[in-house]
Amino acid sequence: MSVVPAEVLPGSALAVEEAAPSGAAELAPRARLWPSLCAIYRAQLSRARVARIPLLFVATFQSIGIMILMRGVVDGGGEAESVVAGSSVLVVAFVALNLLAQYFGQLRASGGLDHYATLPVPPAAVVLGAAGAYASFTVPGTVVTAVFGCVLFGLPLTHLWVLVAVIPLAGAALAGLGAALGLLAPRPELATLLGQLGMSAALLLGVLPADRMPEAVRFTRDLLPSTYGVEAFARTFGPHPDWAFVLGDLAVCAAVGVISLAVATWAYRRAAVR
Amino acid sequence: MCAVRGLTKTYPAVRGRRGTPATPAVRATDDVRLDIRGGEIFGLLGPNGAGKTTLVRQLTGLMRPDAGRVEILGHDIVRHPERAARILAYLGQESTALDELTVSLAAETTGRLRGLEVREARAERDDVLDELGLTALAGRPLKKLSGGQRRLACLAAALVGERPLLVLDEPTTGMDPVARRAVWAAVDRRRAERGTTVLLVTHNVIEAETVLDRVAVLDQGRVIACDTPTGLKEQVAGEVRVDLVWREKAPLHVPEVAALRERAVESGRRWTLRLAPEEARTVVATVTGGSAFAALDDFTLATPSLEDVYLALGGAARQGLVKA
Numbered sequence: 001m002s003v004v005p006a007e008v009l010p011g012s013a014l015a016v017e018e019a020a021p022s023g024a025a026e027l028a029p030r031a032r033l034w035p036s037l038c039a040i041y042r043a044q045l046s047r048a049r050v051a052r053i054p055l056l057f058v059a060t061f062q063s064i065g066i067m068i069l070m071r072g073v074v075d076g077g078g079e080a081e082s083v084v085a086g087s088s089v090l091v092v093a094f095v096a097l098n099l100l101a102q103y104f105g106q107l108r109a110s111g112g113l114d115h116y117a118t119l120p121v122p123p124a125a126v127v128l129g130a131a132g133a134y135a136s137f138t139v140p141g142t143v144v145t146a147v148f149g150c151v152l153f154g155l156p157l158t159h160l161w162v163l164v165a166v167i168p169l170a171g172a173a174l175a176g177l178g179a180a181l182g183l184l185a186p187r188p189e190l191a192t193l194l195g196q197l198g199m200s201a202a203l204l205l206g207v208l209p210a211d212r213m214p215e216a217v218r219f220t221r222d223l224l225p226s227t228y229g230v231e232a233f234a235r236t237f238g239p240h241p242d243w244a245f246v247l248g249d250l251a252v253c254a255a256v257g258v259i260s261l262a263v264a265t266w267a268y269r270r271a272a273v274r
Numbered sequence: 275m276c277a278v279r280g281l282t283k284t285y286p287a288v289r290g291r292r293g294t295p296a297t298p299a300v301r302a303t304d305d306v307r308l309d310i311r312g313g314e315i316f317g318l319l320g321p322n323g324a325g326k327t328t329l330v331r332q333l334t335g336l337m338r339p340d341a342g343r344v345e346i347l348g349h350d351i352v353r354h355p356e357r358a359a360r361i362l363a364y365l366g367q368e369s370t371a372l373d374e375l376t377v378s379l380a381a382e383t384t385g386r387l388r389g390l391e392v393r394e395a396r397a398e399r400d401d402v403l404d405e406l407g408l409t410a411l412a413g414r415p416l417k418k419l420s421g422g423q424r425r426l427a428c429l430a431a432a433l434v435g436e437r438p439l440l441v442l443d444e445p446t447t448g449m450d451p452v453a454r455r456a457v458w459a460a461v462d463r464r465r466a467e468r469g470t471t472v473l474l475v476t477h478n479v480i481e482a483e484t485v486l487d488r489v490a491v492l493d494q495g496r497v498i499a500c501d502t503p504t505g506l507k508e509q510v511a512g513e514v515r516v517d518l519v520w521r522e523k524a525p526l527h528v529p530e531v532a533a534l535r536e537r538a539v540e541s542g543r544r545w546t547l548r549l550a551p552e553e554a555r556t557v558v559a560t561v562t563g564g565s566a567f568a569a570l571d572d573f574t575l576a577t578p579s580l581e582d583v584y585l586a587l588g589g590a591a592r593q594g595l596v597k598a
Contacts, residue, residue: 024348027360028437031389039386047374050415112370118334119387120359273336273355 030120040121040129048137059094060141063087066207067149076153078234079209084149085234086207088163089170091141093202093226096175098195100134104182105191108271117272127264131179135171142167146233159236162246169253170229174202176260177225183267202226225256275471276310276333276439281342283328302328304495306342311488313465315472319482319580320492326475327367327443329492333473334364334441346439362439363388365432367447369416369424377419377427378403378412381434388435398434405463406430406456421448429457436468443475458485479580491584498587503580510578510586514554517574518545518561525569530560543571548582 048055070083107113116126142163150157178195185191205213205221213221221227232249235241283303290296302325310316318326331337333344335355344351351358372380381402385395403409406426416424429445440461446454464470476482482489483503490500499506520543526532534557538545549557554575561570578586 025361025438027349027357028435029389030360031387035391036387039383043375043379043383046376046379050374050417107370110370111366111368114331114336114364114366114368115371115384116387117336118359118362118364118366119384120356120389121387273338 028120031122031125033122033125036121036125037129037132040125041132044130044133045136047133055095055099055137056140059091059138060144062094063090063141063145064148066090066203067145067152070207071152074153074209079211080153080155081234081237082209082230083207084146084153084155084237085230086203087149088142088146088233089166089206089226089229090199090203091145092135092138092167092170092229093174093199093206095138095141096131096134096171097178097181097202097226098199099137100131100175100178101182101185101191101195101198102188103130103134104179105185105188105195108183108185108191109188113268113272123268123272124261124265127179127261127268131172131175131261131264134178135168135175138171139167155237159241162233162236165250166229166233166253169250169257170226172257173225173229173253173260174198176257176262176264179264180260180267183264183271206230225253225260228252228256275312275347276308276473277343277345278306278308278329278333279343281306281329281332281339281344283332283337283339301495303332303339306495306497308490308497308500310471310473312471313469314487315461315465315474315485317474317476317482317486317489318492319476319479319489319584321477321584324492325495326477326492328495330364330441330443330473330475334358334362336364361437362441363432363435363437365429365440365442365445367443369428372428372431373417373424374415376413376415377408377430380416380427381430384431385434388437390435395434399430402430402433402460405460406433407452422450422453425449426453426457429460433460433464436464436470438469439471439473440464441473444477445474446478446481454481461485482580489580491580491587493584493587499583506580506583507578510582512550513548513578513582513586514551515574515576515578515582516547516549516554516557517572517576518547518570519543519572520545520569521571522569525566528560528564528566530557531566548586 067083067087074080074083146160146163147157149155150160177198181194181198182191185194201224205217205224206226210218210221228249232246232253235246281303282301282305285300285302287299288297306329318329320326328337332339333346333351335351335358338355339352342352346358346361349357349361375383378399381399382395385398386392390398403412406429408427408430411419411423411427416427419427425445425448429442432440432442446457449457461472465472474486486503488500488502489506490497491506492498522543524531524535524545526535534545534547538547547557558573558575560566561573
């Protein structure tokens with residue numbers, strides 16, 4: 001037993017009596033949004049050192065493989081543009097949507113959310129920090145895929161700088177969706193399944209040229225946020241891109257990002273206290 | 275410091291599906307009433323599934339009770355569960371949120387999320403890692419550490435950023451004696467210097483006897499006793515435990531031994547008896563002399579432990595508590 005004596009209250013004077021609302025102890029301060037968001041972002045980013053292969057490489061290999069396969073089917077022109085754009089955005093879908101859904105699904109199922117829920121941190125900081133880190137994991141893969149695709153299909157590298165906008169906006173939309181799916185799924189297997197389905201949809205509807213698809217599938221394609229990222233990127237390969245359309249597509253991504261991240265924050269709040 | 279009244283939580287019944295049998299509704303905490311005093315190390319002791327973790331999750335605002343009140347330092351935690359994070363630090367049983375971080379970053383990030391500035395968080399992190407002997411492991415990810423080291427790293431994260439109440443759910447699981455000692459030294463230091471209160475969940479009887487000021491024994495969601503470890507042991511002070519270990523089998527041809535058989539709890543070659551001191555003396559005299567002695571491999575005579583208290587109180591898990 002410890003040598004330090006406990007502060008013993010007299011007789012049966014229980015803590016209830018001393019607990020008048022006015023006598024409540026002062027609470028420690030809350031963690032503010034930006035500092036805690038930065039702390040979580042930095043911590044999540046550091047996970048790439050431990051889990052380098054799944055977070056950084058798998059998606060890139062997958063997209064490069066798909067482009068090599070499609071090389072035999074597509075012979076340049078508009079179709080090649082959408083294959084390269086689709087494969088590049090697929091990297092974002094794989095990491096930000098699929099892997100983030102799995103991460104949050106597992107965290108929720110294993111009780112890992114308790115760690116954050118017992119810290120005075122704003123829910124938005126947890127969701128945005130993780131989503132931001134997963135969107136960042138896609139940067140090297142997307143750039144490598146885009147450059148490789150341009151070289152493979154003989155497309156110009158002139159406007160690749162547009163990735164500076166495409167990655168964060170498509171990343172926000174897809175990471176928000178991934179986080180929401182992961183946090184809402186009642187079981188981790190379901191989170192994994194939903195993440196996989198989302199990524200498969202991005203693969204089939206984003207990479208395969210839209211002109212060859214039936215009407216119903218094209219309608220589904222319009223519902224998928226990754227499509228707008230693909231379109232925005234694909235438009236920039238032409239000699240005179242129509243920047244208004246590019247901006248319009250990116251604005252859709254941004255709007256979906258805001259909504260899905262808000263839903264994910266609500267889902268986190270709901271998952272943290274049961 | 276912390277008052278719990280009529281806390282009740284029932285897990286709903288689950289309908290059976292293919293491959294998973296149906297489970298009935300389980301009352302995980304049943305009208306629990308507790309008072310934890312400022313500056314004490316208060317323990318929750320009970321077998322697996324007694325409701326310890328459920329109770330702690332309700333105290334930390336992680337789970338809403340069906341009924342009852344929890345008040346910590348004057349704050350109603352049932353109505354304002356988010357306030358718990360600003361009063362207490364919690365060490366849960368899971369480390370998945372920290373597993374892929376290095377020890378150093380896990381502690382620093384947790385400190386920052388407790389509202390510390392970067393500089394403060396780093397200074398506290400260095401102090402805590404040093405205090406727990408983790409400095410050499412600071413750059414290693416938690417995932418790559420042994421179970422005990424990982425537990426210690428999670429404790430380090432829990433200690434960065436001061437809180438008046440520490441809620442530790444089986445903090446020393448898997449730790450070697452050196453690490454255990456570091457944990458209790460760190461806890462004691464906070465108590466001496468800052469008057470920190472500690473709520474400790476354990477199923478380790480030996481640890482409970484040595485570190486706790488007071489202990490509540492939980493069984494099937496109910497508090498069946500609450501006192502100091504010594505006070506609890508006095509309840510069964512009239513009894514002595516005699517363990518007899520036979521070489522091959524009990525010498526039942528000795529009439530005194532045969533008579534003891536129905537009072538003994540047998541497990542393999544071991545007989546465990548709970549007897550009045552007088553009786554115990556007679557039994558020891560019998561088995562250490564004559565032909566019974568030839569069959570005897572070993573015997574021990576012990577004063578009651580908290581495990582005996584638990585059994586005497588009628589704990590449902592008749593096999594007793596896990597003794598690590």
